[in-house]
Amino acid sequence: MALSIWERVAVNAETIQPGPLLDPRSLRIYAIILFWMVVCACIFTFTDFTVGTSTFPLMFLCLCWITMCGLVARRYRMARTALLLEAFAVPAIIGGMGLLSIIAIAAVSGPFVDRTLVQIDALMGFDWLVLYHFHAGHPWLMEASRLVYWSFSYQIVLVPLMLWLWRRDEMMWRYIAAFALALIPTILIFPFVPAEGAYNYFNIPLEGLDNAQWKFKPYIEGLRNGTIRDMTRASAGLIAVPSFHAAAGILFLWATAGIRILRWPMIALNIAMIFTALVIGAHYLTDIIAGIAVAIIAIWLAPILMGTARRAPDGEVTMEPVTV
Numbered sequence: 001m002a003l004s005i006w007e008r009v010a011v012n013a014e015t016i017q018p019g020p021l022l023d024p025r026s027l028r029i030y031a032i033i034l035f036w037m038v039v040c041a042c043i044f045t046f047t048d049f050t051v052g053t054s055t056f057p058l059m060f061l062c063l064c065w066i067t068m069c070g071l072v073a074r075r076y077r078m079a080r081t082a083l084l085l086e087a088f089a090v091p092a093i094i095g096g097m098g099l100l101s102i103i104a105i106a107a108v109s110g111p112f113v114d115r116t117l118v119q120i121d122a123l124m125g126f127d128w129l130v131l132y133h134f135h136a137g138h139p140w141l142m143e144a145s146r147l148v149y150w151s152f153s154y155q156i157v158l159v160p161l162m163l164w165l166w167r168r169d170e171m172m173w174r175y176i177a178a179f180a181l182a183l184i185p186t187i188l189i190f191p192f193v194p195a196e197g198a199y200n201y202f203n204i205p206l207e208g209l210d211n212a213q214w215k216f217k218p219y220i221e222g223l224r225n226g227t228i229r230d231m232t233r234a235s236a237g238l239i240a241v242p243s244f245h246a247a248a249g250i251l252f253l254w255a256t257a258g259i260r261i262l263r264w265p266m267i268a269l270n271i272a273m274i275f276t277a278l279v280i281g282a283h284y285l286t287d288i289i290a291g292i293a294v295a296i297i298a299i300w301l302a303p304i305l306m307g308t309a310r311r312a313p314d315g316e317v318t319m320e321p322v323t324v
Contacts, residue, residue, distance in 0.1 A: 040101065148273050166259050
């Protein structure tokens with residue numbers, strides 16, 4: 001009688017010498033993730049924050065399940081499959097916990113510092129209003145900028161998958177480590193230098209503007225005064241300094257720089273994305289510079305976190321992707 005697929009898997013598993021669950025390069029990354037999960041659990045246990053009827057918990061559990069499948073795959077010597085599943089799920093898990101942490105910590109943030117940020121920009125010769133009025137006078141540019149700005153959401157998923165596809169395993173883990181190392185200080189700095197955003201600060205009417213980043217002042221105020229406790233009502237980018245869009249743009253172009261076919265398109269896309277964060281993300285120039293600095297430090301610290309500081313990075317790869 002023919003065996004079912006699960007019976008065949010069980011038979012094959014018995015013939016394989018089990019390997020480690022974790023890639024040695026990922027040990028400290030997973031330690032950070034586990035600690036962060038405990039912090040998020042404490043937020044929901046000891047505060048009145050909720051996620052309402054959102055599908056976020058289900059999506060988060062699915063990502064954890066995908067990661068666990070990756071660990072099991074590595075256990076049974078399917079390293080490439082394991083890396084694929086981790087490349088998809090692990091950055092998304094980090095991002096999800098980061099979003100929850102940002103919303104929770106906004107409730108204890110200090111006074112808005114937009115006046116100081118504008119003054120620093122002025123010392124550098126930058127006038128946000130001039131840039132805004134130029135975009136406002138060219139609707140096509142505003143729309144194009146919005147599309148480039150939101151490429152951030154797709155790149156979070158696609159960059160690690162591209163690194164997996166071109167067998168940049170070492171760089172994939174470095175990227176994930178740097179992503180976490182950039183996000184954590186961004187969150188920790190945020191409550192000390194919150195900003196209402198350029199649109200609110202300069203009293204630019206928000207009617208008809210559908211970008212959540214343009215309206216984060218009421219979200220932060222609602223979290224402070226307790227009128228917002230459903231986190232899904234404030235699931236917008238609340239951080240001004242440092243700009244995580246700017247930090248992520250540097251990480252994206254750095255991680256893919258060794259793949260020739262992607263190098264220049266990714267450099268162009270992410271330089272443009274960083275620039276669009278000024279108007280579409282309501283960021284000041286100071287925010288952007290701070291975000292770039294955070295990314296550079298995270299890139300430097302990533303191999304130290306992985307325990308591979310002395311290991312030579314992957315060499316350049318060819319254009320031929322891997323076959324599964």
